[in-house]
Amino acid sequence: MEIFLATLPQLIVLGISLGAIYALIALGFVVIYSVSNVINLAQGEFLMLGALIFVAVVDLVAQPIGAGLAVFLGLLVSFIATGAIGGLAYTLAFRPAIDRRASVQTLIIISMGVSIVLRAFGNLMWGVDPTSTPAFLPGRTLKNMGLENVTGDSLRLGGVIVQTQSFWIVIALILTVLGLYFFFNRTMTGRALRACAMNPDSARLMGVPLSRMSLIAFMLSAGIAALAGAIIAPMQPVLYTMGLGLGLRGFVSAIMGGIANPVGAIWGGLLLGIVEAVIGGLPQMDVPLLGKVNPASLREAIAFVILLAVLVIRRLRGASGLGGKRFGL
Amino acid sequence: MSLLSITDLSASYGKIQALRNVNLQVNEGEFVAVIGANGAGKTTLLKTLSGLMQAQSGQVQLAGKVLNGLNAENRVGHGIALVPEHRQLFGGMSVKENLLMGSYSRYTSAKKAEIEADVERVYDLFPILRERQNQLAGTLSGGQQQMVAIGRGLMARPRILMLDEPSVGLAPLIVKEIFRVVAALPAQGTTVLIVEQNARQILKLADRAYVLENGVVKLEGVASDLANNPIVQQIYLGHG
Ligand SMILES: Nc1ncnc2c1ncn2[C@@H]1O[C@H](COP(=O)(O)OP(=O)(O)OP(=O)(O)O)[C@@H](O)[C@H]1O
Numbered sequence: 001m002e003i004f005l006a007t008l009p010q011l012i013v014l015g016i017s018l019g020a021i022y023a024l025i026a027l028g029f030v031v032i033y034s035v036s037n038v039i040n041l042a043q044g045e046f047l048m049l050g051a052l053i054f055v056a057v058v059d060l061v062a063q064p065i066g067a068g069l070a071v072f073l074g075l076l077v078s079f080i081a082t083g084a085i086g087g088l089a090y091t092l093a094f095r096p097a098i099d100r101r102a103s104v105q106t107l108i109i110i111s112m113g114v115s116i117v118l119r120a121f122g123n124l125m126w127g128v129d130p131t132s133t134p135a136f137l138p139g140r141t142l143k144n145m146g147l148e149n150v151t152g153d154s155l156r157l158g159g160v161i162v163q164t165q166s167f168w169i170v171i172a173l174i175l176t177v178l179g180l181y182f183f184f185n186r187t188m189t190g191r192a193l194r195a196c197a198m199n200p201d202s203a204r205l206m207g208v209p210l211s212r213m214s215l216i217a218f219m220l221s222a223g224i225a226a227l228a229g230a231i232i233a234p235m236q237p238v239l240y241t242m243g244l245g246l247g248l249r250g251f252v253s254a255i256m257g258g259i260a261n262p263v264g265a266i267w268g269g270l271l272l273g274i275v276e277a278v279i280g281g282l283p284q285m286d287v288p289l290l291g292k293v294n295p296a297s298l299r300e301a302i303a304f305v306i307l308l309a310v311l312v313i314r315r316l317r318g319a320s321g322l323g324g325k326r327f328g329l
Numbered sequence: 330m331s332l333l334s335i336t337d338l339s340a341s342y343g344k345i346q347a348l349r350n351v352n353l354q355v356n357e358g359e360f361v362a363v364i365g366a367n368g369a370g371k372t373t374l375l376k377t378l379s380g381l382m383q384a385q386s387g388q389v390q391l392a393g394k395v396l397n398g399l400n401a402e403n404r405v406g407h408g409i410a411l412v413p414e415h416r417q418l419f420g421g422m423s424v425k426e427n428l429l430m431g432s433y434s435r436y437t438s439a440k441k442a443e444i445e446a447d448v449e450r451v452y453d454l455f456p457i458l459r460e461r462q463n464q465l466a467g468t469l470s471g472g473q474q475q476m477v478a479i480g481r482g483l484m485a486r487p488r489i490l491m492l493d494e495p496s497v498g499l500a501p502l503i504v505k506e507i508f509r510v511v512a513a514l515p516a517q518g519t520t521v522l523i524v525e526q527n528a529r530q531i532l533k534l535a536d537r538a539y540v541l542e543n544g545v546v547k548l549e550g551v552a553s554d555l556a557n558n559p560i561v562q563q564i565y566l567g568h569g
């Protein structure tokens with residue numbers, strides 16, 4: 001137990017960087033749901049494609065143009081290409097159903113279909129072997145810059161070891177949130193997206209085309225998920241199945257915050273990340289009846305447990321399980 | 330010349346026939362009122378004109394252009410704007426953002442200055458909105474919300490502004506102010522078609538009026554004549 005307490009700050013730092021990724025994925029859920037009422041379970045697949053595209057671009061151009069520029073180009077291409085795939089998914093799979101006034105449930109099923117197709121696409125294009133990519137800012141670069149306390153691609157800050165990539169994750173979250181804030185509050189297109197979320201008929205009366213707004217929402221959300229994928233690419237194996245677990249966690253984060261509440265989604269993501277990291281770091285325990293239990297092995301189940309708990313509590317309080325419809329970023 | 334011309338317009342909600350062969354003209358620069366009891370089909374008429382609902386049969390023409398078949402989002406650009414029943418503001422947006430949304434159909438970044446000037450013009454019409462421009466629209470009083478709704482409609486610079494019962498639920502003084510502003514619009518270049526149950530006041534302000542009953546136009550004529558019509562007096566003005 002003392003060991004656990006000593007590693008607690010470490011676990012919390014880990015949790016924040018995990019949580020920032022979940023928050024990015026959750027924001028995608030919120031944007032799409034608010035504008036088009038689709039709970040898009042293919043968000044994780046957008047992340048997966050974003051990561052694979054990023055790795056492919058970096059592999060291709062790192063030699064000729066240098067690692068730093070390659071990362072930048074990789075992020076850009078990953079954002080745009082995955083955004084385009086998101087737009088295509090909307091146009092081919094969702095729009096025909098939405099035009100025929102499909103129910104929320106039907107749209108969820110369609111999103112499951114889309115995610116199966118995208119996973120198959122990832123498998124076909126990139127095969128079954130995981131790839132990986134170097135950290136954006138490798139430890140050796142930091143050493144060359146004269147920094148001490150560098151081990152591998154990690155940095156020792158006080159008693160806490162932080163992967164350099166974690167900084168990028170948090171920076172990415174902050175920049176994305178600032179970018180979205182500006183977009184939704186200071187541009188006409190962003191305002192029109194919010195208008196659709198608040199009152200679609202009124203928005204139409206102003207001349208806002210709902211299906212174009214849904215298209216933009218899908219492209220934007222796919223792009224955000226792709227950025228999340230690119231940024232965790234250096235920290236985990238990159239392959240076609242990686243979207244499953246991450247997509248689920250993004251979904252749970254969005255539900256925790258209220259499916260239409262972007263600020264809630266960010267808090268939901270950070271909270272889920274921290275809870276997962278801390279529980280994963282608990283020491284082995286003796287549980288009556290069950291014998292020895294290793295909490296780390298429960299990590300996978302945490303998101304499900306939280307999801308069920310949130311849904312049940314919201315139901316008991318008489319609210320919709322998804323949480324209120326707000327859009328106030 | 331007639332700006333808005335409606336011929337034999339019918340509309341229904343499934344089996345419920347809400348409008349039956351309605352004929353109605355609004356001339357450029359006129360102030361025209363439609364009065365009628367609850368459920369007469371007034372809102373249905375404006376929804377069909379704005380494109381939120383498609384007509385079952387009949388034709389809607391604006392300045393000679395047939396609007397049938399166009400969706401709501403495409404009609405506003407042709408110069409027809411609706412201030413909907415119950416205001417329908419974007420409650421989570423500020424007053425100013427609601428007004429800016431009103432200009433969506435003609436917005437380009439090159440027109441920013443022109444649109445800001447139009448926002449100022451709305452503030453000149455309803456000075457209280459200038460003070461409240463950063464307040465969330467959902468937290469305004471009913472009267473202030475109605476002012477935003479009208480201002481938002483004007484921001485599209487429509488040739489004709491349609492208003493659906495703007496006086497509902499408002500104090501007499503506020504109604505007077507809103508009617509005063511709306512009645513002055515035709516002289517400033519915006520034709521007005523207004524739907525009201527408040528027949529007494531609107532017949533004093535309008536040029537012409539139509540009486541709608543169960544989806545059918547029962548009476549039409551110069552507003553002051555209708556105000557003196559015995560049937561109108563009995564049913565809509567409450568004279569014995
Ligand atoms: N969405 C709907 N579905 C079915 N019937 C409807 C619908 N909306 C209106 N109706 C019916 O159509 C008829 C006309 O309604 P409408 O709302 O146009 O009346 P109105 O004149 O605007 O009334 P009010 O003064 O109460 O607003 C009514 O009989 C109403 O019940």
Ligand SMILES: [Mg+2]
Pocket residue numbers: 371372373414493494
């Ligand atoms: Mg009505």
